[in-house]
Amino acid sequence: MHNPARYLPKRPTASYWLKDLKMPVADPLPSRTVDAAIIGAGITGLSVARRLQELKPEWQIVVIEGRQLCGGATGRNGGLLIPGLQDGWTSTAARVGEAQTRKLFRFDLQNAVALSQFVSSYISNGGEPDPFLHSFKDGCLNAFATEAQRDFWTAEVEKMQDAGACGEGMFTILDRKQVAGMLGTDKFCGAVQIKPGFRVWGARLVLALAQDVLAKNKSPPPGKAGGRVNFCTETLVRKVEFASESGGSWTSPPLHRIITDREGDGPGTLTARNVVFCTNSHTRTLLPDIPIVPVKNQVIVTQPISPFPAFDGCVSANDGYEYFSAREDGRLVLGGMRNLAPDMAVGNGDDASLDPVISTALRSYIHDTFPHIRDKVEIEMEWAGIMGFSADRLPFVGPVGEDRPGVFVCAGYTGHGMPRAFLSGYHTAEMVAGVKVGEDFPEILLPHGRLGKAERVPIDTYKSSS
Ligand SMILES: Cc1cc2nc3c(=O)[nH]c(=O)nc-3n(C[C@H](O)[C@H](O)[C@H](O)COP(=O)(O)OP(=O)(O)OC[C@H]3O[C@@H](n4cnc5c(N)ncnc54)[C@H](O)[C@@H]3O)c2cc1C
Incomplete structure (x- = not known):
């Protein structure tokens, strides 16, 4: 009710x-x-x-x-600006038609351009050049936890390319070795690399x-x-x-x-x-x-970690349930895992408390993903926030x-x-x-x-x- x-x-x-x-x-x-x-x-x-x-x-x-x-x-x-559809091309086109899907896709890219223009004008008008919008050199990786995810996204990327929705070089499929080379972990069996991609300090x-x-x-x-x-x-x-x-x-x-x-x-x-x-x-x-419902999500930030892989990008993994990026000062920001919460945290509008199951899982995630730095990781802060999901x-x-x-x-x-x-x-x-x-x-x-x-x-x- x-x-x-x-x-x-x-x-x-x-x-x-x-x-x-x-x-x-x-x-x-x-x-x-x-x-x-x-x-x-x-x-x-x-x-x-x-x-x-x-x-x-x-x-x-x-x-x-x-x-x-x-x-x-x-x-x-989590501050990740990953343009492109949050759902696959096929399911979005089936719901809203190909013409609107194409427009949604372009809208995300235009949004990134509009934001970049605001930031440039703000700085040229004397605003402090704070790092609130950073364009990742290595883009964003939509990383695959399973081979089924890899096959699904590889096919989706082909469809987007066939539909002419994305420019040359926006999507690149990477294999396990390439991802390991970038992130220093062999946890993922591949990824779609998306460019451009940004980090926003909202x-x-x-x-x-x-x-x-x-x-x-x-x-x-x-x-x-x-x-x-x-x-x-x-x-x-x-x-x-x-x-x-x-x-x-x-x-x-x-x-x-x-x-x-x-x-x-x-x-x-x-x-x-x-x-x-x-x-x-x-x-x-x-x-x-x-029809918008609250959906709770949790984020942690570590103390600066050194050395951290020289990867200038972000990762969204396991269909978006896990996401992380490293900041220029070596802090790692990791969020998500609401799939572990009752009802995937749908209907939960309480950002005044933390879910201990998710807190533990976020910490274990860093340990399991980056074993070589596990002894150097200290959590600096952890908080919750509420997303608005529409029907x-x-x-x-x-x-x-x-x-x-x-x-x-x-x-x-x-x-x-x-x-x-x-x-x-x-x-x-x-x-x-x-x-x-x-x-x-x-x-x-x-x-x-x-x-x-x-x-x-x-x-x-x-x-x-x-
Ligand atoms: C933990 C978390 C991680 C996320 N990570 C990402 C990410 O990495 N990438 C991404 O693209 N998106 C992410 N999102 C989603 C993204 O942050 C939101 O979509 C976006 O910030 C929404 O902006 P907004 O201005 O619409 O809403 P908000 O920033 O929520 O602003 C709405 C404001 O309305 C105020 N308000 C509401 N009701 C009232 C009232 N009755 N009276 C007065 N004030 C009221 C609230 O206090 C609030 O400040 C994440 C969200 C959360 C919570």
């Missing part, structure tokens, strides 16, 4: 990615009506805010976040996006003064009353009413012309008909429906957020601003016709992809 209270954000385990970051000071909730309220300050919410500010510099925009900036999945993930990226937005608050384009983006963090949205539900009777023109847990220091309720839900795994708390394994991007004008959602990446969230947020902002969205946007991501009950979906729907 769906219990909305279960999905409200609470005090989470401490994440390595957030520990030394100084986030902007929280603004009070605006007392007058805003043009757009964005709920959720992860990569999606910040991407929406930045693009909307660019398109509508005269608008009053507020980003409302229950925790600190980036307190959700973006600040707690929290630093979100902070950079916030700094960019704050800088533009101070220097709006000529003739466009008056607009502003406010960040109201530590403010939990408890309920949204949609203008369509009130029939516009309590205000004219109809406005959405956002009820928060703010007390004492100003208004607890805000009215907005548009509301954008960038609430990831918590979306159903506020929008019960969006059809694709995010919801766009207006929720004609019955709720001015209401948008951008959530539910199903463990594949780094390759999709930035551009999904960007296009959502265009829809809010009433700007035509480019033809490259995969229309299959629009919520229309996809709403319903997540409980009716078989649990196997939520397998793999982290």
Whole structure:
């Protein structure tokens, strides 16, 4: 039975990615009506805010976040941006058709380009050149634990190449020896090497996006003064009353009413012309008909290990249930193994505690995979985070429906957020601003016709992809 209270954000385990970051000071909730309220300050919410500010510099925009900036999945993930489909070509094409599959594939690559462009512009505008987006020299390895996985992915790669979905050199099939040469372990019987592939420090990226937005608050384009983006963090949205539900009777023109847990220091309720839900795994708390379920995942980071294989890349293994990468300072980041949790951790929205079975398994994984360094490994931190899995394994991007004008959602990446969230947020902002969205946007991501009950979906729907 769906219990909305279960999905409200609470005090989470401490994440390595957030520990030394100084986030902007929280603004009070605006007392007058805003043009757009964005709920959720992860990569999606910040991407929406930045693009909307660019398109509508005269608008009053507020980003409302229950925790600190980036307190959700973006600040707690494995940080791997592996473009390409999270499921195989065959199953995706069977579900959504070949044309949309091709668009989804391109979308991931365009997302990586858009992110790289943001990072370059941020640095050239004086932003600190933090290592929050790193292009792996050796790409990403989708490593095979079994020969069946090897045969499956080899055939899938051929199909993608035949369909002309990927450029020359994007996928290379490696055998056991080649993988062992790269990683220093013979655990895997081969891999697909995917290029390009990136490592993202999500929290630093979100902070950079916030700094960019704050800088533009101070220097709006000529003739466009008056607009502003406010960040109201530590403010939990408890309920949204949609203008369509009130029939516009309590205000004219109809406005959405956002009820928060703010007390004492100003208004607890805000009215907005548009509301954008960038609430990831918590979306159903506020929008019960969006079929996204929480799925818990765990990550550990080691102290710097030396010597570590000189592999500049990342590995996703066992159909995405295990993933790791080495950082430039020799720290190993390893996550996953939710397949060991009851019901694969589906429906578990608790990131305030760790599952001891998974904690043990993650530690053993390092020992078994890299026996030559096992005595040198010390775990520095371990934390949990919650992914938002959608019933059809694709995010919801766009207006929720004609019955709720001015209401948008951008959530539910199903463990594949780094390759999709930035551009999904960007296009959502265009829809809010009433700007035509480019033809490259995969229309299959629009919520229309996809709403319903997540409980009716078989649990196997939520397998793999982290
Ligand atoms: C442990 C883990 C590992 C992962 N590893 C990878 C990976 O390696 N590669 C990859 O591609 N993806 C990975 N993901 C998935 C990826 O992190 C997400 O898809 C992505 O970060 C989603 O971004 P978002 O901005 O939509 O959501 P979030 O970052 O979760 O932001 C949503 C925000 O909304 C806020 N919120 C929700 N409800 C309310 C409310 N009622 N009031 C106020 N605020 C609210 C939350 O507090 C949260 O901060 C991983 C996720 C986890 C948890």
